[in-house]
Amino acid sequence: MNNTRRFAHVLLVMVVTLISMFLSPAVRALKPRVPGANGRLIVFGESLVDPGNLYTAIGHLFPSAPYYQGRWSNGPTFAEYLADLQCRAMENFAFAGATTNNGNVTALPVKSLVQMPSTSEQLQLFDLYHLLTASGSAFKDDIVMMTAGANEIFRSIEGILSGDLPTDYLPSVIAGNLKQQILALKEQGLVRFILFSLPPIEDSPRNKLGNYPPEVRDTVNRINIALEQMVVEVRDQDRDNETDPRRRIKWIHYISFHEIIATLEDPLILDAMHIKNSNSSCLQTLKYDIDLGNDFYNFLELVTHANTIPMCDNPDEYFYWDASHFSAQIHRTIGYMLDDAVAKFEANECWTIDSGRILELVNQNELYTPIVLPKQSATTSIKYKKLMDPETWT
Secondary structure: OOHHHHHHHHHHHHHHHHHHHHHOHHHOOOOOOOOOEOEEEEEEEOOOOOOOHHHHHOOOOOOOOOOOOOOOOOOOOHHHHHHHHOOOEEEEOOOOOOOOOHHHHOOOOOOOOOOOOOHHHHHHHHHHHHHHOOOOOOOOOOEEEEEOOHHHHHOOHHHHHHOOOOOOHHHHHHHHHHHHHHHHHHHOOOOEEEEEOOOOHHHOHHHHHHOOOHHHHHHHHHHHHHHHHHHHHHHHHHHHHOOOHHHOOOEEEEEOHHHHHHHHOOHHHHHHOOOOEEEEEOEOOOHHHHOOOOOOOOHHHHHHHHHHOOEOOOHHHEEEOOOOOEOHHHHHHHHHHHHHHHHHHHOOOOOOOOHHHHHHHHHHOOOOOOOOOOOOOOOOOOOOOOOOOHHHOO
16 A cells, blocks of 8 residues: 555544544543543553444444443443543543554554554544544643553464564564654643553463464563553653653553453452453354454454354353453453552552452442443443432433
8 A cells, every 4th residue: 555545544544533433422431420520531542442433433333232332341441430430531532453553564464454543543533633622732630541552463473473573573663652652642731641561462261262372472571561661761751851841741650451460360359359250251252363363353254243142141250251351340340440540640659459459449349249331321420339220320
């Protein structure tokens, strides 16, 4: 694809996406109890935090029921829980399937038939959204959340195994892309950042089905090391060189999905959450989950199977919803963990992933109870503890 065609493709995707954002409430996800009381949560990323943007963009084809209203789970994402708990309005530009930059995808052994807006293009959507709306240019109270990089792994399995892809390629490219994007947001006055590691895809049910070799685990570890080092670099460079107080970073933190999941899989915590299965997924896996050599984004197959996916009888007892994504129970718990973390970050205090604290959160907030959600709207606030009167849904 030459540069003109590539630009046209990107422009078309951005226009369609922006239209879908204005037409669909999914991009705004939940309405906080006091909308925008504490600023915004601005989200860039892939399927773990996509509130239905891909679902809207492809005409509600997938992921359809039993997935929850376009989320890649059976309930809202942890980003939505965090926004609600923090009383923050949410602007979520995440798209399932996103890479950190689609320009790098052409160098990968597996090339997707469909390219979703990368986090780089999501930032362009963010700029365009604020250009066309009165939602503001002041971001001093806002938090940026970013999670990306896993889709580069999925598209690189063959190159990793064959050795054709240099071991430092993905760590360098992914960390470099995200650093550039963080710095671009910082220049606009955003000064609070959460950057997630890659999720532990090497330990997910998808890995168990596909039998990922050690080389994949090594690549994931290398990327996560590069991301953590990049966050330290950004923090240090800002401290030493930033002279404009409006652009001086208040806090930026790297959060390890591996540590989160390893801690949540502690038998005591699983028991407290009433999770009985952390090895397999509630939904029986489709071909796309295990066929590592083919295009992960084979939408024809996904749509064909969308309404016929065999489902477990007790999803509230599962750690994973499908072979790659967390269940609603786990999203909810992670949301509470992040709320706890942000409170520490704002107070300039250290936050660690502590099993004792997680048990407190589970018991204090009754995170062991089934999640009951309204069916009619994706924009209502979540009731976390118990079922509430339907008339109170907004």
